[in-house]
Amino acid sequence: MIQDHEQFLHLKVNPGASQEDIFCTFVYAKCYRNSRRLLWDELTCISNLHAPWLVGGDFNVILHPNENQGGDMRRMGPSDDFNDMMIDTRLMDAGFEGDPYTWTNKRVWKRLDRVLYSKEWTDTYNSTRVQHLPRRLSDHHPLFITAAKTRTESPLPSESKTCG
Template sequence: MNCLLWNIRGLGNTKSLQRLHTLVDRHRVNILAIFEPMTVLDHRFMTSQLGFHQVISNSNNKIWVFSSEDVKVERLLDHDQFLHLRVSAAFLPADVFYSFVYAKCDHIERRHLWDSLIQAKPASGPWLVGGDFNVVRDASECLGTSGGRSLPMEEFNDFILQSGLVDAGFEGSSFTWTNKSIWKRLDRVFVSVDWGDHFHSIRIQHLPRTVSDHCPLLASAPIFARGPSSFRFQSMWIRHHGFLQTVRLNWHLPCHLTGMPRLFAKLKRLKNHLKWWNRDVFGNIFDKINEAEKLVRLAEVTCENDPSDLSWQSLSKCNADLANVTAMEDDFWKQKAACNWLEDGESTTRI
């Protein structure tokens, strides 16, 4: 289940539509939330243009939510600063509640948002709250400024505590908005504490910032088909730059169990997450080798035609990347050889 959230600061130009269409297509987005589109919503044109089945907007036209044909979206609450929805689908383990937020710049007006979101909190079931909150949690989420007054940050943190939400973390740039002199993390995603009871994990990516001063946020919640499947830890995963982070984020997701059942549940959840991560993030090691070799060849040709320092730096990086994936492949064959040896030994013993 993939959800894309983006304060695009205007959707009326060709570049914005092209970029949005590319992201939706590449990441197979089921739910798309757009904030501050700054144009009139033409339902038929926009759904057709972006390849969605349905679109819903809030009362002041600041939040648009598109959905694909395989999901059903029900509007539960229309607020001038958020849109509260229930999403159901045959492939989902449970109905999911979404609150897409576009907060006011004034912290006095945001107080009404915090109170209304707490009232909208579902009694049970997974709940995702995400969007542009127009406030940071502390000064560490700012660069080029102190972060402003402490009261708005305190009120934001009080809301998070009272609503029982958990920051879902992120991958990518530390800041989601910039005016080229100040950087802040204004856009984020929270999930309810029982999210892990329904989904194995959630992954938030801060995608590259283009055509807007805000970067898009991609929220991915992998869903696995039922049925037995083998699992074996691959030692080559450790060499991937994102491996430790994806393990850390998954391990720290909420779990209501205690003792050994808690450990067993978290290990099972991590195992399922790594299956998805291996398939959709790590990818096929042999394809990686081929791609890295191709990039080295291209960099070598560039150096031959233009032997500048920049060209040599690019070639050096390509060679380093090739060496890394080659080491991964070596780890793969070493582990496979050991497993085969063990299986042969066990067969001989049984005979």
């Protein structure tokens, strides 16, 4: 464990099999914009890792208007803050499979939970999947993340030589 913050847990993980260390940050963002700004600042401070970095969890903010159904969309400032943090940290959204909304109070549906990763993450794991699993006891969908390095086929030589 590198940092235990009130809005995230930042870990250094060694996946074994002589792979390089990776960093994972698990987020549980505050509900209020000013508190989340502190989180964005902290994530920006630790973003100079130059190593594979995965950041995921409940960010308590949407990124785009289409990630909200049934709620008030007059204020997009919190989304702008979130987007600015992603630009500053050079983190990319991993996308998802499944239900487009990860949280509901049965009147409003939002995608508050997501996974972000660094360019170095994609260099190490060129296949990352995020699935929104069915919601059971919580008002949030759990996220199931799989990451792998898939083999790329090397091109065949244009001519072959026979030795003999």
